[in-house]
Amino acid sequence: MTLLTSWVESANSADTDFPLNNLPYGVFSTDSLEPRCGVAIGDMVLDMAAVEAEDLILLHFDPVFDVPYWNDVMDLGPDTWAKLRAQLTALLASGSPDQAKAAPHLVPMSEIRLHMPFVVSEYTDFYAGRHHATNVGTMFRGVENALPPNWLHIPIGYNGRASTVVVSGTDIYRPNGQLKAPDADTPTFGPCKRLDIELEMGAIVGTSTEMGNMISVAEADEMIFGYVLLNDWSARDIQAWEYQPLGPFQAKAFATSISPWIVTAAALDPFRTPTPDREKELLPYLQEPKPMLYDIDLSILIQPDGGEQEVLARTNYNTMYYSAPQQLAHHASSGCAMNAGDLLGSGTISGPEKNERGSLLELSWGGKEPITLSDGSTRSFIEDGDTMILTGHAQGNGYRIGFGACSGTILPAKPQP
Amino acid sequence: MTLLTSWVESANSADTDFPLNNLPYGVFSTDSLEPRCGVAIGDMVLDMAAVEAEDLILLHFDPVFDVPYWNDVMDLGPDTWAKLRAQLTALLASGSPDQAKAAPHLVPMSEIRLHMPFVVSEYTDFYAGRHHATNVGTMFRGVENALPPNWLHIPIGYNGRASTVVVSGTDIYRPNGQLKAPDADTPTFGPCKRLDIELEMGAIVGTSTEMGNMISVAEADEMIFGYVLLNDWSARDIQAWEYQPLGPFQAKAFATSISPWIVTAAALDPFRTPTPDREKELLPYLQEPKPMLYDIDLSILIQPDGGEQEVLARTNYNTMYYSAPQQLAHHASSGCAMNAGDLLGSGTISGPEKNERGSLLELSWGGKEPITLSDGSTRSFIEDGDTMILTGHAQGNGYRIGFGACSGTILPAKPQP
Numbered sequence: 083m084t085l086l087t088s089w090v091e092s093a094n095s096a097d098t099d100f101p102l103n104n105l106p107y108g109v110f111s112t113d114s115l116e117p118r119c120g121v122a123i124g125d126m127v128l129d130m131a132a133v134e135a136e137d138l139i140l141l142h143f144d145p146v147f148d149v150p151y152w153n154d155v156m157d158l159g160p161d162t163w164a165k166l167r168a169q170l171t172a173l174l175a176s177g178s179p180d181q182a183k184a185a186p187h188l189v190p191m192s193e194i195r196l197h198m199p200f201v202v203s204e205y206t207d208f209y210a211g212r213h214h215a216t217n218v219g220t221m222f223r224g225v226e227n228a229l230p231p232n233w234l235h236i237p238i239g240y241n242g243r244a245s246t247v248v249v250s251g252t253d254i255y256r257p258n259g260q261l262k263a264p265d266a267d268t269p270t271f272g273p274c275k276r277l278d279i280e281l282e283m284g285a286i287v288g289t290s291t292e293m294g295n296m297i298s299v300a301e302a303d304e305m306i307f308g309y310v311l312l313n314d315w316s317a318r319d320i321q322a323w324e325y326q327p328l329g330p331f332q333a334k335a336f337a338t339s340i341s342p343w344i345v346t347a348a349a350l351d352p353f354r355t356p357t358p359d360r361e362k363e364l365l366p367y368l369q370e371p372k373p374m375l376y377d378i379d380l381s382i383l384i385q386p387d388g389g390e391q392e393v394l395a396r397t398n399y400n401t402m403y404y405s406a407p408q409q410l411a412h413h414a415s416s417g418c419a420m421n422a423g424d425l426l427g428s429g430t431i432s433g434p435e436k437n438e439r440g441s442l443l444e445l446s447w448g449g450k451e452p453i454t455l456s457d458g459s460t461r462s463f464i465e466d467g468d469t470m471i472l473t474g475h476a477q478g479n480g481y482r483i484g485f486g487a488c489s490g491t492i493l494p495a496k497p498q499p
Numbered sequence: 500m501t502l503l504t505s506w507v508e509s510a511n512s513a514d515t516d517f518p519l520n521n522l523p524y525g526v527f528s529t530d531s532l533e534p535r536c537g538v539a540i541g542d543m544v545l546d547m548a549a550v551e552a553e554d555l556i557l558l559h560f561d562p563v564f565d566v567p568y569w570n571d572v573m574d575l576g577p578d579t580w581a582k583l584r585a586q587l588t589a590l591l592a593s594g595s596p597d598q599a600k601a602a603p604h605l606v607p608m609s610e611i612r613l614h615m616p617f618v619v620s621e622y623t624d625f626y627a628g629r630h631h632a633t634n635v636g637t638m639f640r641g642v643e644n645a646l647p648p649n650w651l652h653i654p655i656g657y658n659g660r661a662s663t664v665v666v667s668g669t670d671i672y673r674p675n676g677q678l679k680a681p682d683a684d685t686p687t688f689g690p691c692k693r694l695d696i697e698l699e700m701g702a703i704v705g706t707s708t709e710m711g712n713m714i715s716v717a718e719a720d721e722m723i724f725g726y727v728l729l730n731d732w733s734a735r736d737i738q739a740w741e742y743q744p745l746g747p748f749q750a751k752a753f754a755t756s757i758s759p760w761i762v763t764a765a766a767l768d769p770f771r772t773p774t775p776d777r778e779k780e781l782l783p784y785l786q787e788p789k790p791m792l793y794d795i796d797l798s799i800l801i802q803p804d805g806g807e808q809e810v811l812a813r814t815n816y817n818t819m820y821y822s823a824p825q826q827l828a829h830h831a832s833s834g835c836a837m838n839a840g841d842l843l844g845s846g847t848i849s850g851p852e853k854n855e856r857g858s859l860l861e862l863s864w865g866g867k868e869p870i871t872l873s874d875g876s877t878r879s880f881i882e883d884g885d886t887m888i889l890t891g892h893a894q895g896n897g898y899r900i901g902f903g904a905c906s907g908t909i910l911p912a913k914p915q916p
Contacts, residue, residue, distance in 0.1 A: 204660065232686075235679075235685065236740075239748055241658035241660055243621065243658055245621060245710070257834050258834070260653055270782075271783070294672040294913060297916070320833065327647055329657050329742075329744070329747075331658070337834075367688055415677075416676050417675070418749065421662055
């Protein structure tokens with residue numbers, strides 16, 4: 083596939099994140115507009131509430147875009163998702179007969195504030211990156227026992243906290259928590275000293291299943307509305323002390339950041355790629371009938387307080403061992419009801435090379451190999467004032483499907499009340 | 500405190516769960532009434548939408564009871580919760596001037612269906628029963644390592660799945676999942692063979708906290724709207740294979756049942772009791788300024804298909820090591836935002852004696868000591884057709900504060916699609 087040209091000139095650049103081929107969904111506001119649904123096109127945002135009010139986009143007899151979330155569109159189902167994409171593509175394509183009517187409803191990105199694009203029903207985080215699991219396992223259990231015995235059979239996941247999923251740009255307070263040094267008898271309570279990121283993709287479930295029902299991987303694939311970049315902020319010291327025997331809790335509960343634009347599964351379709359060869363055959367309910375990962379280049383950047391952005395690592399979503407549809411099929415396998423608005427974190431995405439690792443824990447090898455930044459300072463973990471930025475895009479022929487940034491700045495921990 | 504008498508005669512019996520002292524909140528419907536808020540009194544339910552429409556109860560300028568959940572009442576805050584309880588107590592007390600107006604809005608319990616009393620925002624399950632943790636730890640890790648090292652310092656918890664919290668009376672399909680026998684090389688997929696209950700209390704959070712903010716245990720206590728009985732259905736074989744390293748997932752995701760009536764913290768106030776003496780001093784943020792557990796007698800009953808109910812175990816909520824306010828304060832300690840409608844499971848409540856254990860896993864000691872029922876059959880775990888029932892009440896002087904039953908019948912696993 084090649085670039086589809088738009089009458090929005092900035093959308094025709096080879097390096098915009100938002101060509102006509104993309105059309106991702108966000109929620110924006112301006113000084114004069116209340117938060118509402120918008121679609122990114124080049125360096126503009128199409129005000130969906132306005133074009134719906136003028137019947138330039140027609141989905142449903144009730145308006146669905148004059149609200150600060152895309153959940154109402156999800157509820158209309160996959161056929162309507164396809165209809166919406168077709169209408170938007172026609173409306174914004176070069177030569178559209180409705181250009182004159184739509185143009186007044188484009189808002190420059192420089193004038194908008196972005197909000198959470200959807201209401202998160204529940205948030206689940208997985209652990210599907212083989213290089214990440216191997217790296218972390220090696221650090222904690224030794225190279226011989228790096229991968230847990232179930233890892234090649236189950237897309238391991240745990241339930242996270244939906245209440246603290248926030249949009250890119252939201253500042254994050256360094257969490258407090260119980261910390262215990264290996265040689266201490268008892269824990270203390272105070273600010274996390276080993277604050278980290280995890281570079282992940284987030285898959286957004288767009289339709290629902292009934293309690294008691296399983297779904298196939300193929301059905302799961304059709305249920306996914308779109309993808310975002312996801313930063314699973316992690317307090318490694320809180321995690322180390324709390325996580326046995328029931329898993330991460332407060333170490334992950336304080337914040338999860340996502341990029342502001344839902345990139346649809348339809349936009350990513352040309353970039354499907356298979357999961358890697360299986361070391362052990364998967365049980366039938368987890369087998370994929372077609373490629374369900376995506377070829378998405380990913381980067382981690384850091385910007386120290388007052389400094390410049392620099393790249394810490396580059397990797398690709400195609401390194402994952404399990405796809406989001408496999409994770410979703412597993413999630414429903416016990417009869418767990420899944421709902422529109424559920425968010426599934428992929429797990430940390432690390433490539434095989436050292437500069438492809440998706441967390442500071444891995445990049446600094448547990449703090450043993452601090453990273454030197456261009457200003458001469460070093461980082462084992464995140465310092466107050468650091469801004470951590472994730473970026474990602476799928477590279478097409480003369481265009482790219484970008485996600486926009488997923489960034490967050492760390493503020494000092496609040497004192498205990 | 501003694502029995503408060505009501506003009507609803509059935510509420511004055513010493514063995515009703517619902518005297519005037521209780522006034523628990525549920526959601527009910529009948530053949531002619533849509534689901535709406537109701538209050539249990541004796542063997543009747545007060546139709547709150549109707550008494551609000553006639554201004555017999557006045558909380559807010561907008562109606563809050565003509566909806567199938569109590570979340571709108573939670574949102575009005577603790578002062579209004581107290582006002583509501585005072586108005587209800589006056590309305591239903593012997594000698595109430597409004598008896599004639601209210602009486603037509605009492606519906607016999609025999610004519611109602613009960614629904615989920617609130618919309619669950621998120622569900623978190625804790626592990627705060629010392630006898631339970633010791634029993635399970637002894638089975639899995641040996642008596643020397645029974646309690647994890649963090650257990651006496653942290654109210655250990657994990658995020659559960661809100662989408663499958665269901666009201667008492669809802670049938671539960673036996674879950675499918677990955678199972679691996681200890682001597683098998685690879686897992687299989689099929690119906691759980693070690694299906695279990697966990698007897699717990701559920702605390703319902705009634706107000707919210709902001710992301711980034713901690714709360715004290717005293718503040719947490721004031722945030723709790725009420726309590727229910729909670730059955731944390733558990734697939735022990737799925738759990739054993741999946742739970743390392745990130746905790747329980749599909750083993751618990753298929754269902755959690757709660758009793759239909761929210762018993763308010765106010766109704767339970769006379770039954771406050773302290774947590775046990777600390778073996779290790781708690782960090783200041785977890786210390787309780789006053790008693791925050793409750794003296795609540797609890798029972799587990801089983802009813803085989805076509806058989807009679809019989810008691811399997813009796814215990815008391817006062818045996819727990821951590822209270823719900825301690826759990827809630829810990830939950831928010833990292834800055835995790837808490838919301839009205841969040842449900843916190845206490846963890847399995849087991850007493851020190853064998854017949855006080857809160858799960859079949861403990862009662863049958865992992866299946867090694869099957870339980871013989873009165874019909875001569877035995878149980879290590881739950882069989883298809885079994886109905887599992889939890890009951891509970893706080894015993895006052897001539898009255899009791901009851902919860903109603905929390906029951907669920909196990910249906911055979913659905914075949915894989």
